Amino acid sequence: MRIIGNFLRSLFFLNTLLLLIWPDLQAQIPPESKPSITNVSKSGYPRIMPDRSVIFRIKAPNADTVKIQLDKRYNMVRDTGGYWFVKTDPQVPGFHYYSVIVGGLSAADPASYSFFGMSRMASAIEIPEEGVDFYKPKDVPQGAIRTRWVFSTVTGEWRKIFIYTPPQYEQDLKQRYPVLYLQHGGGEDQRGWTYQGNLAYIMDNLIAEGKAVPMIIVMNDGYAVYAGDPVPEQVPNQRSVEAAFAGFKDMMLKDIIPFIDKTYRTLPDRENRAMAGLSYGGRQTFDLTLPNLDKFAWLGGFSGGPRISPTDNLKSVYSGVFADAAQFNEKVKLLFIGNGTVEGNSPVETADILRKSGIKNIVVYQSPGTAHEWLTWRRCLHEFAPLLFRK
């Protein structure tokens, strides 16, 4: 016991000594670094350096290892006081999800706000983009994001929807507005465009500058299982993904669109109805709209365009809607296909196929230097929205 006592005392002494001589990382916050705007209020970490590297701090006093998963996996280094630190490589601008990994548990960082992404509440960091403010709040007239519950007869449940109304909406009760239905991607939900996408800032700013027509934007949870069907857990296999989305089209056509046209001052005709989505939401957009062009005239896919390959016979995809170019061109005022350049060149390839067969009104946009994530989609919306509902 005495030996152990001595050992503990010497450990204590060593520890005290270390505390005195050890550089205290907390006291040494690099003055040129700034807390991320995605931090919970007043949290000093994570911090972003001028070169866009990120310093993370996690308190996990009993952990053997702590890792940060951002663009890659970083091993954290144990510091005093139960804290672990790491500085990452420089990051590209934009909104990036990240995880803390302890004991094999991949969790959100308590120091950051969480967002529904990766099929769970996930931490994220916003790396500032120099000189760009189209997705930031400005002193312009503001629309509002409303949250509403709608009962879906198709899925047999109350469903929360997010609705953007433009600043003008409450000024003149006689005015009616066109509607954009806008979908999230896999592993996210109806909140994504508001919280990750900064949709309200983007639209308020575009409308204030006269660059976009005032419009209503409706955002639904794309996961929709038919009432009575078994609810698949969100596991990453194609079958469960398909099942999880199976009721979406019917729900939109039978429940959501009628509800919106009944409840809000919409212009309820096809010329004033658009739909777009990102990633899986792009797929849902074309699956829903192309067989229903009597209801939609403006279409967009962000990192998720129409699924067409150069070897396809256009008569056999999407029920042949692209095969009759004249009819398609008359009906579809806009077919917008966008992605990030890091994702590859598929929007250009898709547009080539369609243009060769006479399809017009195609707009391709590629976001420079961004991947399959939110800065790509913010930019896509910023390019797409100004084109909508033009005569």
Add this chain to the structure above:
Amino acid sequence: MRIIGNFLRSLFFLNTLLLLIWPDLQAQIPPESKPSITNVSKSGYPRIMPDRSVIFRIKAPNADTVKIQLDKRYNMVRDTGGYWFVKTDPQVPGFHYYSVIVGGLSAADPASYSFFGMSRMASAIEIPEEGVDFYKPKDVPQGAIRTRWVFSTVTGEWRKIFIYTPPQYEQDLKQRYPVLYLQHGGGEDQRGWTYQGNLAYIMDNLIAEGKAVPMIIVMNDGYAVYAGDPVPEQVPNQRSVEAAFAGFKDMMLKDIIPFIDKTYRTLPDRENRAMAGLSYGGRQTFDLTLPNLDKFAWLGGFSGGPRISPTDNLKSVYSGVFADAAQFNEKVKLLFIGNGTVEGNSPVETADILRKSGIKNIVVYQSPGTAHEWLTWRRCLHEFAPLLFRK
């Protein structure tokens, strides 16, 4: 090496054997249990048993220990596939925060939605309350929760505010409405009343039943640091708490209330302006309103009433506002003081002191069997709102 190899092989064999004979907890989901409505979509865990005990499941394959902190700390038991399980004691109904503890990191459960509470994004579970539906969505006319950004000159920043407008608000542009300013407590923010409190359901239901006057409700972040002042980290010492809230009163009076009266169709006089708050928000309510009774006529504190003790001279607390009962009674139409019975008897005691000195219009409410948490505050709102703005 060979010995180690043999050892590993036998371990592998043992493990395979265990996999064959071990009861697979996942396959043995108790059929009488139900996933919590606070789970991320389609997540099967946590599950609630009919006796209100909760089964948690966490994936942390490399952890030595995993704990759940709910009403108390529960040690989880390792199962196959990297999963850990535990069944808790039966819980009281209501909305309870909980944490997963791995390696000393106290984190949110990836299987649950997170809410801003405990000064971070925290998991929560909703234990159903038999036969009670005043805070659930019903098929009644719905108001909307709007999120807006307001620039505060006092704090020098854009601030997000949540605004409930009643179902009637968009039907008749000439109608004006009274306003309730409603605050959260420490470690939470302006989202609390919407997400944890279910405010929109409570108000929609009350208004639909004719039990509450249609009103606008404005919810702000109570943390407000004067522009230029150092931002304290949210650490639990009294000094930093005071500093974190220092600019609140000025911000409300100079920025928020004028903005609301300018932007929304309010009835902008004291008879049509109420304020209430829970916990620290109750303290903020009385600190702000009692010296400003020219601006407020209806006051509420939920688990946070006026800070008065039996030994106080009423002339020396709150600038003596309670000392002139006649004047107070004329100005204050309602002084509502509520809490949960588990929290003790302070609302009754405070009311006794005030009534003895002639203060009228006091309503005391105690929520049966609930503690310092959200079911207490939902019930308080449900009792408080019907009393407001009555002639």
